[in-house]
Amino acid sequence: MKAAILYGAHDFRIEEIETPSINDDQCLVDVKACGVCHSEIHQWEKTLDGLEYPRFIGHEIAGIIKATGKNISEFNVGDRVAVWTDGTGYAEQAAVDSRFIFKLNDEISFAEALAEPIGCTTNGVLKAGLELDQTVALVGTGFMGLIMIQELKLMGLKKIIAIDVRKEMLDLAEKLSADVVLNPLKEDANAAIKNLTNGKGVDAAFEVGGNEKTLNMAANITRMEGKLVIFGFHPGARKIDDLGYWNWMAFDIVNAHFRNVDTIYKGTKIGMNLLNDRKINMKPLVTHSFELKEIEKAFEAANTKPEGFVKAVIVNE
Numbered sequence: 664m665k666a667a668i669l670y671g672a673h674d675f676r677i678e679e680i681e682t683p684s685i686n687d688d689q690c691l692v693d694v695k696a697c698g699v700c701h702s703e704i705h706q707w708e709k710t711l712d713g714l715e716y717p718r719f720i721g722h723e724i725a726g727i728i729k730a731t732g733k734n735i736s737e738f739n740v741g742d743r744v745a746v747w748t749d750g751t752g753y754a755e756q757a758a759v760d761s762r763f764i765f766k767l768n769d770e771i772s773f774a775e776a777l778a779e780p781i782g783c784t785t786n787g788v789l790k791a792g793l794e795l796d797q798t799v800a801l802v803g804t805g806f807m808g809l810i811m812i813q814e815l816k817l818m819g820l821k822k823i824i825a826i827d828v829r830k831e832m833l834d835l836a837e838k839l840s841a842d843v844v845l846n847p848l849k850e851d852a853n854a855a856i857k858n859l860t861n862g863k864g865v866d867a868a869f870e871v872g873g874n875e876k877t878l879n880m881a882a883n884i885t886r887m888e889g890k891l892v893i894f895g896f897h898p899g900a901r902k903i904d905d906l907g908y909w910n911w912m913a914f915d916i917v918n919a920h921f922r923n924v925d926t927i928y929k930g931t932k933i934g935m936n937l938l939n940d941r942k943i944n945m946k947p948l949v950t951h952s953f954e955l956k957e958i959e960k961a962f963e964a965a966n967t968k969p970e971g972f973v974k975a976v977i978v979n980e
């Protein structure tokens with residue numbers, strides 16, 4: 664089969680490799696789509712130390728079951744599925760553990776069925792432990808933020824505020840049910856939020872952008888004893904403007920990242936149910952698709968975010 668192997672910075676090579684064999688608890692999946700994850704950009708840019716190359720990555724897989732291991736009874740050849748996995752997705756086929764395979768309804772396209780990010784956002788929203796009638800802000804409404812807005816809406820919150828510097832993202836956020844959208848390049852978002860919350864700040868701020876600016880902004884708009892939910896992916900050091908302020912404000916700091924596989928399974932299962940039930944809409948979020956041989960272009964797009972870009976997906980016909 665064909666696979667895209669990452670040899671170094673901006674150096675994916677399409678290679679002919681052996682189709683993976685499966686053990687008794689695995690299925691072989693014909694990969695129809697694999698999302699390009701923001702967390703992979705650093706690997707592609709080779710900016711993180713300690714990673715070995717060449718690397719065989721790609722973890723947001725959807726496709727069709729091609730073969731099942733001896734112990735598998737819940738899946739059949741031909742089933743349309745989404746998969747949570749930790750790599751080997753940029754290929755024509757992948758061997759995956761059946762425990763992390765989720766069936767897809769016929770009307771859900773493969774490119775929309777990105778199990779890993781949907782699992783992450785679902786767990787992030789659940790871990791925040793929000794209550795009805797609270798006001799929540801998301802700082803950074805790219806792909807992950809736009810899924811989270813929809814999930815937060817399902818929770819019956821009082822107000823959802825979307826903050827981003829890209830107008831197209833705010834337009835989408837509004838369409839996907841944000842109550843208020845703010846662009847800090849065009850207005851004083853901090854002041855606007857104080858206005859909306861009687862001077863107090865939001866009950867919970869989700870830091871989604873994964874950079875220093877979004878982290879510090881999330882702290883600045885959260886009320887005393889409110890929840891500061893760090894959801895963004897932060898590889899490496901970050902400078903906090905004023906930890907004394909974080910102390911004084913008595914923030915409840917939630918690290919919305921997950922490593923326990925049982926938790927990952929639970930969040931992904933719930934998220935995939937929401938997708939199958941059409942409670943979350945991934946269609947407007949999958950904006951750029953590429954063939955496997957165009958994977959360098961896909962990463963370029965994910966890195967530079969051309970106008971209208973939300974998410975790149977590798978699609979195998």
Ligand SMILES: [Zn+2]
Pocket residue numbers: 700701702722723779780
């Ligand atoms: Zn991912």
